[in-house]
Amino acid sequence: MSELLIVFHSLTGGTRQMAEAAAAGAREEVGIAVRLLAAARAGPEDVLAARGYIFATPENLAAMAGMMKDFFDRSYYPVLDRVAGRPYGTLVCAGSDGENAVRQIARIATGWRLRPVADPVIVRTRAQTAEAIMAPKIIPPDGLAKCRELGLSIATGLAMGIF
Ligand SMILES: Cc1cc2nc3c(=O)[nH]c(=O)nc-3n(C[C@H](O)[C@H](O)[C@H](O)COP(=O)(O)O)c2cc1C
Secondary structure, eight states: OOEEEEEEOOSSSHHHHHHHHHHHHHTTSTTSEEEEEEGGGOOHHHHHHOSEEEEEEEEETTEEOHHHHHHHHHHHHHHTTSSTTOEEEEEEEESSOOHHHHHHHHHHHHHTTOEEOSOOEEEEOOOOSHHHHHSOOOOOHHHHHHHHHHHHHHHHHHHHTOO
16 A cells, blocks of 8 residues: 655644644545654655655744754655655645745755645744744644645545556
């Protein structure tokens, strides 16, 4: 059975909820195995074993989270030239922006020759103060619905063999 791998990192819970919503959407497609894996535990063998990917990260300091970058740093060269053409999607949880984290992931995915098959989903929490930024996050239903949709669409494409 083809596997969809969802790699995520989350400091205050927002990205985790987004990744879980994408996994729930993907699991609506019965023909696909869905694996949700924290970036700290994910490595090149996990990337090679899957047929499609969702990368989910907070935007921190105008970049993807360091733990997510560490996953890509450890995985990039062992996987290079071995995953070309596989589909991927991106989820970013941000305070007010998120675009640069999307760009960074797209650049790495281009290096891997992955195929973007869904528009990136950015959910903005609008946290502005230090206290609000460090507080636990609750992602609203419309944001979760977009993540769920992205998960389902990638899983369906994989199951139907159109990617
Ligand atoms: C150290 C730090 C830096 C941040 N920098 C940015 C930023 O550059 N742009 C932005 O939109 N949000 C920024 N944020 C806000 C987070 O993206 C936001 O709180 C988001 O909910 C984090 O996702 P998480 O709940 O999965 O950890 C920052 C948060 C932290 C803790």
